[in-house]
Amino acid sequence: MLDSLGESLRNTIRKITKAGYVDKALIKEVVRDIQRALLKGDVEVHLALKLSKNVEKRALEEKPPAGMSHRDFLIKIIYEELVAILGKEKEISLKPQKIMLVGLYGQGKTTTAAKLAKFYQKKGLSVALIACDVHRPAAYDQLKQLGDKINVPVFGIPGERDARVIAREAMKKMKDYQVKIFDTSGRHALEEDLIEEIKDLKEIISPDEIFLVMDATIGQQAGKQAKAFHDAVGITGVIITKMDGSAKGGGALSAVATTGAPVVFIGTGEHLDDIEYFNPTRFISRLLGMGDLETLLETAREMEIEEEKAEKIMERMMSGKFNLKDMYEIWEQMSKPGILQKILYSLPFLKMGDIDKNMVEESEEKLRRYRVIMDSMTYEELENPEIIKASRIRRIARGSGKSEREVRALLKEYNRMKKMMKQMRGNRKLMRALRKQMKSGNLDLMGFK
Numbered sequence: 001m002l003d004s005l006g007e008s009l010r011n012t013i014r015k016i017t018k019a020g021y022v023d024k025a026l027i028k029e030v031v032r033d034i035q036r037a038l039l040k041g042d043v044e045v046h047l048a049l050k051l052s053k054n055v056e057k058r059a060l061e062e063k064p065p066a067g068m069s070h071r072d073f074l075i076k077i078i079y080e081e082l083v084a085i086l087g088k089e090k091e092i093s094l095k096p097q098k099i100m101l102v103g104l105y106g107q108g109k110t111t112t113a114a115k116l117a118k119f120y121q122k123k124g125l126s127v128a129l130i131a132c133d134v135h136r137p138a139a140y141d142q143l144k145q146l147g148d149k150i151n152v153p154v155f156g157i158p159g160e161r162d163a164r165v166i167a168r169e170a171m172k173k174m175k176d177y178q179v180k181i182f183d184t185s186g187r188h189a190l191e192e193d194l195i196e197e198i199k200d201l202k203e204i205i206s207p208d209e210i211f212l213v214m215d216a217t218i219g220q221q222a223g224k225q226a227k228a229f230h231d232a233v234g235i236t237g238v239i240i241t242k243m244d245g246s247a248k249g250g251g252a253l254s255a256v257a258t259t260g261a262p263v264v265f266i267g268t269g270e271h272l273d274d275i276e277y278f279n280p281t282r283f284i285s286r287l288l289g290m291g292d293l294e295t296l297l298e299t300a301r302e303m304e305i306e307e308e309k310a311e312k313i314m315e316r317m318m319s320g321k322f323n324l325k326d327m328y329e330i331w332e333q334m335s336k337p338g339i340l341q342k343i344l345y346s347l348p349f350l351k352m353g354d355i356d357k358n359m360v361e362e363s364e365e366k367l368r369r370y371r372v373i374m375d376s377m378t379y380e381e382l383e384n385p386e387i388i389k390a391s392r393i394r395r396i397a398r399g400s401g402k403s404e405r406e407v408r409a410l411l412k413e414y415n416r417m418k419k420m421m422k423q424m425r426g427n428r429k430l431m432r433a434l435r436k437q438m439k440s441g442n443l444d445l446m447g448f449k
Contacts, residue, residue: 005041005250006287009082012037013075013288022070024060031056034078042219042251043085047258051081079284086280087257090237090264094123096178098205101239102198102229103213105186108241110139112213112267113183114146115275116239119265120179121152128177130170131156132163132201135185143183150272153177163197167204182207190225195232202233211264213239214256219248223255230261237264239275244268322418325382328374369402370410376400385414 012033019026031052038048055077064073099116101109110133117127129147131154133139140156147154155170163185174180182205187194202210212235214222222240229235238256243249243266256263263278374382376399381388388396388411397404 008037042248090262097208100207109213125178127179128174129154133185216249219251222252239265241267
């Protein structure tokens with residue numbers, strides 16, 4: 001996500017951390033680096049200059065709080081100013097609600113409707129999708145296919161050419177569902193008939209939220225589009241799609257923020273799980289390579305490992321009693337679509353530019369191969385991996401359809417992980433303290449939350 005911008009900003013952070021001390025020359029150099037990074041990331045010129053001037057002014061005039069070094073304080077200023085250009089976070093309601101999606105053709109409304117449905121479904125709410133796009137051929141069929149994938153009912157009237165009729169019927173037929181998501185028609189431009197249609201739908205549905213769906217590739221033009229829709233129907237938030245593959249994502253995010261319409265979600269991939277609630281502070285933390293512990297914890301919950309079970313596995317790992325059975329349980333959860341990528345993107349101090357889709361896909365494929373190999377092991381072998389010698393390796397390879405080399409690679413991976421855990425045994429108290437702080441929300445990174 002925004003790899004080029006992120007890598008440039010992380011290089012700037014590294015330059016600060018490696019500096020012997022912070023002086024006027026370093027501050028000016030850092031400000032120039034930030035300007036170049038933002039402009040390269042498609043952030044509007046005026047906004048990039050304003051941010052860099054704010055960083056320079058604060059760095060030269062403000063004093064760091066007691067106990068914080070000038071280096072950390074400069075990083076803190078950069079962090080705060082980057083968060084400021086992305087606007088305020090919009091709180092997401094998990095109460096019964098009606099959501100209406102609007103936007104032009106080709107922006108990803110229908111797929112986003114299904115992603116949103118899954119998001120709310122995972123929060124424990126009953127969800128229904130309503131197909132009000134009567135202009136695009138096969139729009140209902142596409143939404144129905146997506147709904148079937150996630151076991152969410154889809155209401156539509158195939159052949160009906162009036163979206164208002166569908167909306168009225170849906171309000172009656174789907175009234176028992178807690179979250180109703182209405183996928184509306186698009187156009188190539190914000191034409192008068194589109195405005196009239198969504199205004200009528202707004203009156204019929206009385207939506208709690210009107211989300212504008214936009215493609216990140218439009219960059220700075222996102223601001224004009226958001227303003228036009230906001231003036232027409234009063235949008236309550238924006239969803240930016242295709243953030244995983246666009247160099248113009250920085251332009252889209254910052255341009256939307258200038259309109260006052262908050263970015264609510266971002267689409268980060270092709271899977272129906274690849275939608276993320278947009279939190280400016282967490283987003284910038286990841287962009288700067290500081291990690292995102294909240295997302296990491298949410299991902300752990302998504303993996304559906306019960307807390308007691310996870311604690312037990314962690315204790316076994318830290319005590320050196322970790323075995324292949326424990327590793328299988330962890331890898332089984334990590335093999336779910338999108339989970340490994342979320343974990344990697346949430347880890348602090350990782351060079352995010354080094355993580356590409358191919359690398360993630362290769363890692364996911366390796367996990368799948370390893371699980372197939374472990375499926376061919378006996379319970380005794382999973383519990384006591386040290387008994388797996390040459391003859392057992394041959395049998396496991398034949399049973400799994402993999403090579404003996406791959407079986408040995410798995411065992412090597414296991415032994416490497418076990419060795420690493422033994423080295424960490426002395427830090428068990430620290431690990432417990434960190435987990436406790438993470439759960440309470442009191443973990444403070446680099447002097448700020």
